[in-house]
Amino acid sequence: MISTIIKYSFLFVFLILLQVLILNNLHMSVLVNPYVYVLFILLLPFETQGWLVLSLSFVLGMILDTFSNTVGMHTAALVFMAFVRNYLLIVMAPRDGYEQEKTPHYTYMGLIWFVMYAGILIFIHHLTLFVLEDFRAAYFFTAVFKALLSGVFSLVIILILMLFSYRPRR
Amino acid sequence: MLSLIRFLLKHAFIVYFLVLESIAFILLFQSNPYQRASFLNSSDYLFAGTYQAFDRMNDYLELKRVNQDLSWENSELKKSAIRYFRKSFDQTVIYRDTAFRQEYTFYPVKIIRNTTHLRNNYMTLNKGEMNGVRQGMGVISSKGVLGIVIETSKQFSVAMSVLNKDSRISARVKKNGYFGSVIWTGGDYRIGRLNEIPNHVSLVEGDTIVTSGFSGIFPENVPIGTVKTVTRKKGSGFLEIEIVFTQDFKTLSYGHIVKYLHEIERKEIESKIPKND
Secondary structure, three states, rough: OOOHHHHHHHHHHHHHHHHHHHHHHHOOOOOOOOOOHHHHOOOOOOOOHHHHHHHHHHHHHHHHHHHHOOHHHHHHHHHHHHHHHHHHHHHOOOOOOOOOOOOOOHHHOOOHHHHHHHHHHHHHHHHHHHHHOOHHHHHHHHHHHHHHHHHHHHHHHHHHHHHHOOOOOO | HHHHHHHHHOOOHHHHHHHHHHHHHHHHOOOOEEEEOOOHOOHHHHHHHHHHHHHHHHHHHHHHHHHHHHHHHHHHHHHOHHHHHHOOOOOOOOOOOOOOOOOOOEEEEEEEEEEOOOOOOOEOOOOOHOOOOOOEEEEEEOOOEEEEEEEEEOOOOOEEEOOOOOOEEEEEOOOOOOEEEEOOOOOOOOOEEEEEEEEOOOOOOOOEEEOOOOOOOOOOEEEEEEEEEEOOOOOOOOOEEEEEEEEHHHHHHHEEEEEEHHHHHHHHHHOOOOOOO
Protein backbone atom coordinates (compact mmCIF):
# COMPACT_ATOMS: atom_id res chain seq x y z
CA MET A 1 0.00 0.00 0.00
CA ILE A 2 2.70 2.46 1.07
CA SER A 3 4.95 1.52 -1.83
CA THR A 4 2.03 2.06 -4.21
CA ILE A 5 1.46 5.55 -2.85
CA ILE A 6 5.15 6.42 -3.14
CA LYS A 7 5.25 5.07 -6.68
CA TYR A 8 2.22 7.08 -7.74
CA SER A 9 3.47 10.26 -6.05
CA PHE A 10 6.68 9.93 -8.02
CA LEU A 11 4.71 9.40 -11.23
CA PHE A 12 2.57 12.46 -10.38
CA VAL A 13 5.56 14.80 -10.04
CA PHE A 14 7.38 13.27 -12.99
CA LEU A 15 4.43 13.69 -15.35
CA ILE A 16 3.82 17.32 -14.32
CA LEU A 17 7.47 18.21 -14.90
CA LEU A 18 7.56 16.31 -18.20
CA GLN A 19 4.44 18.07 -19.41
CA VAL A 20 5.24 21.58 -18.25
CA LEU A 21 8.97 21.78 -18.88
CA ILE A 22 9.34 19.69 -22.00
CA LEU A 23 6.14 18.92 -23.88
CA ASN A 24 4.57 22.38 -23.44
CA ASN A 25 7.73 23.87 -24.93
CA LEU A 26 7.88 21.69 -28.01
CA HIS A 27 5.66 24.04 -30.07
CA MET A 28 5.52 21.50 -32.85
CA SER A 29 2.49 22.76 -34.65
CA VAL A 30 -0.79 24.48 -33.94
CA LEU A 31 -2.50 21.15 -34.51
CA VAL A 32 -0.24 18.92 -32.43
CA ASN A 33 -0.23 19.62 -28.68
CA PRO A 34 0.31 16.38 -26.80
CA TYR A 35 -0.94 16.20 -23.21
CA VAL A 36 0.70 13.21 -21.60
CA TYR A 37 -0.08 13.97 -17.96
CA VAL A 38 -3.42 12.11 -18.32
CA LEU A 39 -1.34 8.92 -18.00
CA PHE A 40 -1.50 9.37 -14.23
CA ILE A 41 -5.28 8.97 -14.17
CA LEU A 42 -5.14 6.19 -16.78
CA LEU A 43 -2.78 4.09 -14.67
CA LEU A 44 -4.61 4.29 -11.32
CA PRO A 45 -5.43 0.80 -9.99
CA PHE A 46 -8.82 -0.70 -10.85
CA GLU A 47 -10.11 -0.72 -7.28
CA THR A 48 -9.37 3.00 -6.67
CA GLN A 49 -12.49 4.65 -5.27
CA GLY A 50 -14.41 6.90 -7.66
CA TRP A 51 -14.19 9.96 -5.41
CA LEU A 52 -10.42 9.54 -5.13
CA VAL A 53 -9.99 9.41 -8.90
CA LEU A 54 -12.11 12.56 -9.27
CA SER A 55 -10.23 14.40 -6.50
CA LEU A 56 -6.84 13.46 -7.92
CA SER A 57 -7.80 14.61 -11.38
CA PHE A 58 -9.13 17.87 -9.94
CA VAL A 59 -5.83 18.56 -8.17
CA LEU A 60 -3.72 17.53 -11.16
CA GLY A 61 -5.83 19.67 -13.48
CA MET A 62 -5.50 22.68 -11.18
CA ILE A 63 -1.71 22.36 -11.10
CA LEU A 64 -1.55 22.13 -14.89
CA ASP A 65 -3.87 25.13 -15.21
CA THR A 66 -1.69 27.19 -12.95
CA PHE A 67 1.38 26.41 -14.98
CA SER A 68 -0.23 27.25 -18.30
CA ASN A 69 -2.45 30.19 -17.26
CA THR A 70 -5.63 28.44 -18.34
CA VAL A 71 -7.96 28.80 -15.39
CA GLY A 72 -10.22 25.75 -15.09
CA MET A 73 -9.63 24.40 -18.60
CA HIS A 74 -7.40 21.42 -17.85
CA THR A 75 -9.37 20.80 -14.66
CA ALA A 76 -12.71 20.58 -16.49
CA ALA A 77 -11.28 18.29 -19.17
CA LEU A 78 -9.48 15.99 -16.75
CA VAL A 79 -12.36 15.66 -14.27
CA PHE A 80 -14.69 14.84 -17.14
CA MET A 81 -12.24 12.21 -18.37
CA ALA A 82 -12.05 10.68 -14.88
CA PHE A 83 -15.85 10.56 -14.81
CA VAL A 84 -16.00 8.70 -18.13
CA ARG A 85 -13.18 6.36 -17.04
CA ASN A 86 -15.39 5.02 -14.25
CA TYR A 87 -18.03 3.82 -16.72
CA LEU A 88 -15.58 2.82 -19.43
CA LEU A 89 -13.90 0.40 -17.00
CA ILE A 90 -17.29 -1.22 -16.32
CA VAL A 91 -18.04 -1.53 -20.04
CA MET A 92 -14.59 -2.88 -20.90
CA ALA A 93 -14.34 -5.33 -17.99
CA PRO A 94 -13.33 -8.90 -18.86
CA ARG A 95 -15.99 -11.61 -18.31
CA ASP A 96 -14.82 -12.58 -14.81
CA GLY A 97 -14.02 -9.05 -13.62
CA TYR A 98 -10.71 -7.40 -12.84
CA GLU A 99 -8.13 -9.12 -10.66
CA GLN A 100 -7.36 -7.63 -7.27
CA GLU A 101 -4.54 -5.11 -6.96
CA LYS A 102 -4.05 -4.77 -10.67
CA THR A 103 -3.57 -1.64 -12.75
CA PRO A 104 -4.78 -0.93 -16.29
CA HIS A 105 -1.30 -1.67 -17.62
CA TYR A 106 -0.86 -3.37 -20.97
CA THR A 107 1.24 -6.13 -19.46
CA TYR A 108 -1.89 -7.40 -17.67
CA MET A 109 -4.65 -6.44 -20.02
CA GLY A 110 -3.03 -6.84 -23.41
CA LEU A 111 -1.88 -4.15 -25.81
CA ILE A 112 -5.12 -3.97 -27.80
CA TRP A 113 -7.23 -3.51 -24.67
CA PHE A 114 -4.92 -0.77 -23.41
CA VAL A 115 -4.77 1.12 -26.71
CA MET A 116 -8.60 1.08 -26.89
CA TYR A 117 -8.97 2.18 -23.27
CA ALA A 118 -6.30 4.88 -23.42
CA GLY A 119 -7.28 6.03 -26.90
CA ILE A 120 -10.92 6.67 -26.00
CA LEU A 121 -10.07 8.52 -22.79
CA ILE A 122 -7.29 10.59 -24.36
CA PHE A 123 -9.59 11.62 -27.21
CA ILE A 124 -12.33 12.64 -24.75
CA HIS A 125 -9.87 14.67 -22.70
CA HIS A 126 -8.26 16.40 -25.69
CA LEU A 127 -11.61 17.16 -27.33
CA THR A 128 -13.02 18.76 -24.16
CA LEU A 129 -9.84 20.75 -23.75
CA PHE A 130 -9.72 22.06 -27.32
CA VAL A 131 -13.43 22.88 -27.37
CA LEU A 132 -13.10 24.87 -24.14
CA GLU A 133 -10.02 26.60 -25.48
CA ASP A 134 -12.09 28.60 -27.93
CA PHE A 135 -15.78 28.22 -27.18
CA ARG A 136 -17.35 28.91 -30.58
CA ALA A 137 -19.35 26.76 -32.98
CA ALA A 138 -17.14 27.70 -35.94
CA TYR A 139 -14.13 26.30 -34.16
CA PHE A 140 -15.66 22.92 -33.34
CA PHE A 141 -14.38 20.91 -36.32
CA THR A 142 -10.90 22.33 -35.95
CA ALA A 143 -11.08 21.17 -32.34
CA VAL A 144 -12.09 17.63 -33.38
CA PHE A 145 -9.27 17.49 -35.90
CA LYS A 146 -6.79 18.82 -33.36
CA ALA A 147 -8.00 16.32 -30.75
CA LEU A 148 -7.52 13.41 -33.18
CA LEU A 149 -4.01 14.43 -34.26
CA SER A 150 -2.78 15.42 -30.81
CA GLY A 151 -4.47 12.36 -29.29
CA VAL A 152 -2.56 9.97 -31.55
CA PHE A 153 0.63 11.78 -30.66
CA SER A 154 -0.07 11.63 -26.91
CA LEU A 155 -0.89 7.93 -27.15
CA VAL A 156 2.40 7.18 -28.91
CA ILE A 157 4.39 9.10 -26.29
CA ILE A 158 2.49 7.33 -23.51
CA LEU A 159 3.25 3.89 -25.00
CA ILE A 160 6.93 4.77 -25.35
CA LEU A 161 7.02 6.03 -21.74
CA MET A 162 5.43 2.84 -20.48
CA LEU A 163 7.87 0.67 -22.42
CA PHE A 164 10.92 1.57 -20.42
CA SER A 165 9.97 3.61 -17.39
CA TYR A 166 7.22 2.03 -15.39
CA ARG A 167 7.40 -1.71 -14.64
CA PRO A 168 4.72 -3.03 -12.30
CA ARG A 169 5.10 -6.26 -10.37
CA ARG A 170 3.80 -9.33 -12.11
CA MET B 1 -35.12 15.81 3.56
CA LEU B 2 -34.07 12.29 4.50
CA SER B 3 -34.93 10.95 1.09
CA LEU B 4 -32.93 13.74 -0.51
CA ILE B 5 -29.88 12.74 1.51
CA ARG B 6 -30.46 9.10 0.61
CA PHE B 7 -30.69 10.07 -3.06
CA LEU B 8 -27.47 12.09 -2.86
CA LEU B 9 -25.63 9.22 -1.13
CA LYS B 10 -26.80 6.75 -3.73
CA HIS B 11 -25.51 8.89 -6.55
CA ALA B 12 -22.53 10.22 -4.61
CA PHE B 13 -20.12 9.65 -7.51
CA ILE B 14 -22.19 11.64 -10.00
CA VAL B 15 -22.94 14.38 -7.47
CA TYR B 16 -19.26 14.71 -6.59
CA PHE B 17 -18.38 14.82 -10.29
CA LEU B 18 -20.93 17.57 -10.90
CA VAL B 19 -19.59 19.62 -7.98
CA LEU B 20 -15.96 19.45 -9.17
CA GLU B 21 -16.90 20.09 -12.78
CA SER B 22 -19.02 23.10 -11.80
CA ILE B 23 -16.11 24.59 -9.87
CA ALA B 24 -13.92 24.20 -12.93
CA PHE B 25 -16.52 25.77 -15.21
CA ILE B 26 -17.20 28.66 -12.85
CA LEU B 27 -13.47 29.41 -12.76
CA LEU B 28 -13.27 29.06 -16.52
CA PHE B 29 -16.15 31.31 -17.51
CA GLN B 30 -15.91 33.83 -14.73
CA SER B 31 -12.30 34.56 -15.38
CA ASN B 32 -11.93 37.66 -17.40
CA PRO B 33 -8.39 37.76 -18.76
CA TYR B 34 -7.86 41.13 -17.13
CA GLN B 35 -9.03 40.23 -13.64
CA ARG B 36 -8.64 36.65 -12.62
CA ALA B 37 -8.13 34.89 -9.34
CA SER B 38 -4.53 35.65 -8.67
CA PHE B 39 -3.80 32.46 -6.76
CA LEU B 40 -4.25 30.54 -10.00
CA ASN B 41 -1.60 32.18 -12.02
CA SER B 42 1.87 31.38 -13.16
CA SER B 43 3.16 34.74 -12.00
CA ASP B 44 3.21 33.13 -8.55
CA TYR B 45 6.70 32.75 -7.22
CA LEU B 46 6.86 28.95 -7.24
CA PHE B 47 5.54 28.54 -10.75
CA ALA B 48 7.40 31.43 -12.37
CA GLY B 49 10.53 30.41 -10.47
CA THR B 50 10.37 26.96 -12.06
CA TYR B 51 10.13 28.54 -15.48
CA GLN B 52 12.97 30.94 -14.78
CA ALA B 53 15.31 28.17 -13.73
CA PHE B 54 14.52 26.31 -16.94
CA ASP B 55 14.85 29.45 -19.04
CA ARG B 56 18.40 30.08 -17.82
CA MET B 57 19.52 26.94 -19.61
CA ASN B 58 18.06 28.14 -22.89
CA ASP B 59 19.68 31.55 -22.59
CA TYR B 60 23.04 30.42 -23.88
CA LEU B 61 21.62 28.96 -27.05
CA GLU B 62 20.03 32.25 -28.03
CA LEU B 63 22.91 34.62 -27.29
CA LYS B 64 23.94 35.06 -30.88
CA ARG B 65 20.54 36.14 -32.14
CA VAL B 66 19.92 38.33 -29.10
CA ASN B 67 23.21 40.14 -29.71
CA GLN B 68 22.29 40.77 -33.33
CA ASP B 69 18.95 42.23 -32.30
CA LEU B 70 20.56 44.41 -29.66
CA SER B 71 23.20 45.84 -31.96
CA TRP B 72 20.54 46.53 -34.56
CA GLU B 73 18.44 48.35 -32.00
CA ASN B 74 21.49 50.26 -30.76
CA SER B 75 22.21 51.58 -34.21
CA GLU B 76 18.57 52.60 -34.66
CA LEU B 77 18.71 54.48 -31.38
CA LYS B 78 21.96 56.18 -32.30
CA LYS B 79 20.39 57.46 -35.48
CA SER B 80 17.69 59.22 -33.53
CA ALA B 81 19.73 60.38 -30.54
CA ILE B 82 19.76 64.15 -30.34
CA ARG B 83 23.45 64.48 -29.55
CA TYR B 84 24.40 63.08 -32.92
CA PHE B 85 22.47 65.86 -34.61
CA ARG B 86 24.01 68.63 -32.58
CA LYS B 87 27.57 67.77 -33.46
CA SER B 88 27.37 69.78 -36.67
CA PHE B 89 26.90 73.06 -34.78
CA ASP B 90 30.07 74.86 -33.94
CA GLN B 91 28.87 77.28 -31.31
CA THR B 92 27.70 76.16 -27.91
CA VAL B 93 24.06 75.32 -27.88
CA ILE B 94 22.01 75.64 -24.76
CA TYR B 95 19.63 72.76 -24.90
CA ARG B 96 16.71 73.47 -22.67
CA ASP B 97 13.88 71.25 -23.71
CA THR B 98 10.56 72.72 -22.79
CA ALA B 99 8.87 72.06 -26.11
CA PHE B 100 8.89 68.31 -25.53
CA ARG B 101 7.58 66.46 -22.58
CA GLN B 102 8.29 62.81 -22.03
CA GLU B 103 5.14 60.74 -22.49
CA TYR B 104 6.37 57.17 -22.19
CA THR B 105 9.12 55.43 -20.37
CA PHE B 106 10.37 51.88 -20.86
CA TYR B 107 11.58 49.07 -18.63
CA PRO B 108 13.69 46.34 -20.21
CA VAL B 109 12.36 42.84 -19.50
CA LYS B 110 13.27 39.30 -20.31
CA ILE B 111 10.56 37.00 -21.56
CA ILE B 112 11.11 33.84 -19.58
CA ARG B 113 8.24 31.89 -21.02
CA ASN B 114 6.26 32.25 -24.21
CA THR B 115 3.94 30.08 -26.28
CA THR B 116 2.70 30.41 -29.84
CA HIS B 117 0.97 27.11 -30.50
CA LEU B 118 -2.13 27.52 -28.33
CA ARG B 119 -5.30 29.42 -29.10
CA ASN B 120 -4.70 31.69 -26.11
CA ASN B 121 -1.04 32.46 -25.59
CA TYR B 122 0.59 34.22 -22.66
CA MET B 123 4.13 35.20 -21.80
CA THR B 124 5.79 35.37 -18.41
CA LEU B 125 8.14 38.30 -17.81
CA ASN B 126 10.96 38.55 -15.25
CA LYS B 127 9.89 41.88 -13.72
CA GLY B 128 7.00 42.57 -11.38
CA GLU B 129 5.54 45.08 -8.97
CA MET B 130 8.95 45.61 -7.36
CA ASN B 131 10.15 47.07 -10.66
CA GLY B 132 7.06 49.18 -11.18
CA VAL B 133 5.17 46.89 -13.54
CA ARG B 134 1.39 47.26 -13.27
CA GLN B 135 -1.62 45.68 -14.88
CA GLY B 136 -2.56 47.13 -18.26
CA MET B 137 0.93 48.19 -19.34
CA GLY B 138 2.00 47.36 -22.87
CA VAL B 139 4.89 45.10 -23.86
CA ILE B 140 6.85 45.79 -27.04
CA SER B 141 10.10 44.62 -28.58
CA SER B 142 12.44 46.35 -30.96
CA LYS B 143 10.44 44.86 -33.83
CA GLY B 144 6.85 45.29 -32.77
CA VAL B 145 4.01 44.93 -30.33
CA LEU B 146 4.02 41.84 -28.07
CA GLY B 147 1.10 42.09 -25.65
CA ILE B 148 -0.42 43.64 -22.54
CA VAL B 149 0.40 42.89 -18.89
CA ILE B 150 -2.58 41.25 -17.18
CA GLU B 151 -1.19 39.93 -13.94
CA THR B 152 1.67 40.93 -11.67
CA SER B 153 3.34 39.45 -8.61
CA LYS B 154 6.28 40.78 -6.67
CA GLN B 155 8.98 39.68 -9.08
CA PHE B 156 7.15 38.46 -12.16
CA SER B 157 4.33 39.44 -14.44
CA VAL B 158 2.21 37.68 -17.03
CA ALA B 159 1.30 39.36 -20.30
CA MET B 160 -1.47 38.40 -22.69
CA SER B 161 0.22 37.87 -26.03
CA VAL B 162 -1.13 39.42 -29.23
CA LEU B 163 -1.72 35.75 -30.12
CA ASN B 164 -4.79 35.50 -27.89
CA LYS B 165 -8.47 35.52 -28.67
CA ASP B 166 -9.07 38.36 -26.18
CA SER B 167 -6.31 40.56 -27.57
CA ARG B 168 -7.32 43.69 -29.52
CA ILE B 169 -4.63 46.19 -30.42
CA SER B 170 -5.70 49.63 -31.60
CA ALA B 171 -3.92 50.08 -34.94
CA ARG B 172 -3.50 52.54 -37.78
CA VAL B 173 -2.49 52.29 -41.42
CA LYS B 174 0.71 54.29 -41.54
CA LYS B 175 0.32 55.83 -44.98
CA ASN B 176 -3.19 57.23 -44.68
CA GLY B 177 -4.09 57.20 -41.01
CA TYR B 178 -7.20 55.02 -41.09
CA PHE B 179 -7.52 53.18 -37.81
CA GLY B 180 -8.89 49.79 -36.80
CA SER B 181 -7.99 46.96 -34.48
CA VAL B 182 -5.65 44.03 -34.86
CA ILE B 183 -6.81 40.62 -33.66
CA TRP B 184 -5.57 37.06 -34.03
CA THR B 185 -7.91 34.38 -35.32
CA GLY B 186 -5.82 31.38 -34.36
CA GLY B 187 -3.84 29.03 -36.55
CA ASP B 188 -0.68 30.50 -38.05
CA TYR B 189 1.23 32.52 -35.45
CA ARG B 190 2.65 34.83 -38.13
CA ILE B 191 -0.69 35.98 -39.53
CA GLY B 192 -3.05 38.44 -37.84
CA ARG B 193 -6.07 40.34 -39.01
CA LEU B 194 -6.87 44.04 -39.21
CA ASN B 195 -10.55 44.86 -38.71
CA GLU B 196 -12.77 47.91 -39.07
CA ILE B 197 -11.07 49.47 -42.11
CA PRO B 198 -13.85 50.79 -44.40
CA ASN B 199 -14.32 49.47 -47.94
CA HIS B 200 -13.23 52.55 -49.86
CA VAL B 201 -9.71 52.64 -48.42
CA SER B 202 -7.09 51.50 -50.89
CA LEU B 203 -4.42 49.26 -49.45
CA VAL B 204 -1.71 47.26 -51.15
CA GLU B 205 0.48 44.41 -50.05
CA GLY B 206 3.34 45.60 -47.89
CA ASP B 207 1.61 48.61 -46.32
CA THR B 208 2.76 49.11 -42.77
CA ILE B 209 0.36 48.83 -39.82
CA VAL B 210 1.41 50.67 -36.66
CA THR B 211 -0.13 51.34 -33.25
CA SER B 212 -2.51 54.26 -33.06
CA GLY B 213 -1.54 55.44 -29.59
CA PHE B 214 -5.21 56.05 -28.80
CA SER B 215 -5.32 53.73 -25.85
CA GLY B 216 -2.29 55.10 -24.05
CA ILE B 217 -1.00 51.55 -23.69
CA PHE B 218 1.45 51.69 -26.57
CA PRO B 219 3.21 54.76 -27.96
CA GLU B 220 2.25 55.90 -31.43
CA ASN B 221 3.89 54.33 -34.49
CA VAL B 222 5.18 51.09 -32.97
CA PRO B 223 5.15 48.62 -35.86
CA ILE B 224 2.64 45.75 -35.70
CA GLY B 225 2.73 44.19 -39.14
CA THR B 226 2.55 44.58 -42.89
CA VAL B 227 -0.48 43.95 -45.10
CA LYS B 228 -0.48 40.54 -46.75
CA THR B 229 -3.83 40.20 -48.50
CA VAL B 230 -6.85 42.45 -48.87
CA THR B 231 -10.27 41.02 -49.78
CA ARG B 232 -13.43 42.95 -50.50
CA LYS B 233 -16.50 41.11 -49.33
CA LYS B 234 -19.88 41.84 -50.84
CA GLY B 235 -22.44 43.12 -48.39
CA SER B 236 -19.90 44.16 -45.83
CA GLY B 237 -18.76 47.72 -45.29
CA PHE B 238 -15.33 46.66 -44.15
CA LEU B 239 -12.28 45.13 -45.77
CA GLU B 240 -10.92 41.77 -44.76
CA ILE B 241 -7.22 42.34 -44.25
CA GLU B 242 -4.60 39.76 -43.35
CA ILE B 243 -1.36 41.07 -41.93
CA VAL B 244 2.05 39.53 -41.25
CA PHE B 245 3.39 40.43 -37.80
CA THR B 246 6.75 42.20 -37.94
CA GLN B 247 7.79 40.43 -34.74
CA ASP B 248 8.32 36.71 -35.11
CA PHE B 249 6.72 35.45 -31.91
CA LYS B 250 8.80 32.29 -31.92
CA THR B 251 12.06 34.17 -31.42
CA LEU B 252 11.14 36.39 -28.47
CA SER B 253 13.58 36.79 -25.65
CA TYR B 254 13.87 40.45 -24.65
CA GLY B 255 11.36 43.28 -24.71
CA HIS B 256 10.32 46.54 -23.09
CA ILE B 257 7.42 47.30 -20.81
CA VAL B 258 5.78 50.60 -21.70
CA LYS B 259 4.74 52.96 -18.94
CA TYR B 260 2.44 55.81 -19.89
CA LEU B 261 3.37 58.75 -17.69
CA HIS B 262 0.13 60.72 -17.93
CA GLU B 263 -2.18 57.82 -17.26
CA ILE B 264 -3.80 59.17 -14.10
CA GLU B 265 -4.44 62.61 -15.53
CA ARG B 266 -5.81 61.14 -18.73
CA LYS B 267 -8.13 58.73 -16.94
CA GLU B 268 -9.41 61.56 -14.80
CA ILE B 269 -10.40 63.72 -17.75
CA GLU B 270 -11.78 60.77 -19.68
CA SER B 271 -14.01 59.78 -16.80
CA LYS B 272 -15.88 63.02 -17.36
CA ILE B 273 -17.14 61.89 -20.78
CA PRO B 274 -20.91 61.36 -20.45
CA LYS B 275 -21.78 57.66 -20.66
CA ASN B 276 -24.31 56.56 -23.26
CA ASP B 277 -25.77 53.57 -21.48
